[in-house]
Amino acid sequence: MKDNARNGRHIGQYDPDRPADDVPDDSAPPRPPLRPPLRALKGRGAVSNLQGRFERDTREPFDDGWGPADIGEHEAIAGGEGGEGGEGGEGAAAEPAPPKLITRVTQEQARSILSRNSSPDIPFGVSLNPYRGCEHGCIYCFARPTHAYLDLSPGLDFETQLYAKTNAAERLREALSLPSYRCELIALGVNTDAYQPIERTQRITRQVLEVLHECHHPVALITKSSLIERDIDLLAPMAARRLAVAAITITTLDAGIARTLEPRAATPSRRLRTIRTLSEAGIPVAVSVAPVIPFITEPDLERILEAAREAGAVYANYIVLRLPWEVAPLFQQWLEAHFPDRAERVMNRVREMRGGKDYDSDFSTRMRGTGVWADLMRQRFHKAAERLGFRYHRFDLDTS
Structure with a gap:
């Protein structure tokens, strides 16, 4: 059932014009309350959205690692709630709260579903993206500029105006059935996360995996979400036949930084638990330390690799911060x-690795950068990965 806070319906909303109940006399039987007590519920923008603060949310609970206290703090910051006695002194005028961010999902019928690339710095040639836009809201996401092609902003529109390719599984089955098709690894969820929150109800990634499972086709998934655990029943038997590998992106181990950097992705500790869960199910797991942001997430590089290895990851990779087009000002x-x-200081170091620019798209350097600091980063990663016994070559899956 859809989230009522997002589709505009107001269930159990208080009516100020309704007369109060009369006080019953002692002889009358007690009357049941007219409505249950109002209680603030989890939801993006709930602090500033007064009329919707008490709407009933009928979605199933989902463990992404963030507790109610974390969410409340995030929304209080985002909502900018104020008033008398707030910041600015007693009686100061409250700043208008920003409008509530509502996620809108448009169903899209894709003409084709497989994308091909010949980039020498990408370890796969075929990818499939079930969604356009991503609700995780990672500020550094290199895919943000793709929303400009839809006449939407790479900023908030990328996070809230989403497109679901509802016929993805059908188009995939058609592609695999062509006589000319030759089997090779399909990377699932590269541009935007295949397990972003709307996948809980859309289930397009699940449908795609069911086709790949049925066809014994190799797949690699990358995500920041623990929702991937839902599909272990498909991935585990595929992994047993060398047909599946999963990559979990961990940018930082600092939950405070992650909350603002990747506001609606799972917590770092929850992602580590996901690595352990997948690994214990027999699914080979990679950790992607990406992006490495100088002086922000960069100090965590070795600690992330150590924690991921302890959780069961066997592959490792890293990518230096990329700031193409509209991503740089954001x-x-x-x-x-x-x-x-x-x-x-951060931007000076970024430009030092990009030949004096915010970004350099050259295939040979865009993932790693150039210069002394980029070389130091490369050495740090390889020394740590080798010490911990990681593999960092291309995935060894069966494409026969």
């Missing part, structure tokens, strides 16, 4: 808001 705004003390 990321710099984030830096100024959350790390004003080091924002200039």
Whole structure:
């Protein structure tokens, strides 16, 4: 059932015009309450959305690692709730709260579903993306500029105006049935996360995996969500036939940084638990340390690799921060808001690795950067990966 807070229906909303109940006399039997007590519920923007603060949310609970206290704090910051006695002194006028962010999902009929690339720095040639846009809201996401092709903003529109390719499984089955098709690894969820929150109800990724499972076709998945655990029943038998591998992205071990950097992805500790769960089910797991942000997430590099290895990861990879097109100004705004003390230092180091620019798209350097600092990062990763026994070559899956 859809989230009522997002589709505009108001269940159990208080009616101020309804007369109060009369006080019953002692001889009358007690009357049941007219409505259950109102209680603030989890939901993006609930603090600033007064009329919807008490709407009933009928979605099933989902463990992404964030507790109610974490969510409440995040929304209080995002909502900018104020009033008398708030910041600015007693009686100060409250700043208008920003409008509530509502996720809208448009169903899309894809003409084709498999994308092919010949990039030498990408370890796969075929990919499949069930969704356009991503509700996780990672500020650094390199896919944000793709929303500009839809006449939407790479900022908030990318996070809230989503497109679901509802016929993805059908198109995949058609592609695999062509006489000319030659089997090779399909990477699932590369541009946008295949397990973002709307997958809980859309289940397009699940449908795609069912086709691949039926056809004994190799697949590699990458995600920041623990929702991938739902599909262990498909992935485990595929992994037993060398047909599946999963990659979990961990950017930082600091939950405070993760909350603003990747606001609606699972917590770092929850992602580590997902690595352990998948590994114990017999699914080979990779950890992707991405992006490495100088002076923000970069100090965590070795600790992430150690924690992921202890949780059962066998592959490892890293990618230096990429800031193509509209991502650069968005990321710099984030830096100024959350790390004003080091924002200039971070960007200077980024430009040092990009030949003086915010970004360099050259295939040979875009994932790693150039210069002394990029070389130091490369050495740090390889020394740690070798010490911990990680593999970092291409996945060894059966394409026969």
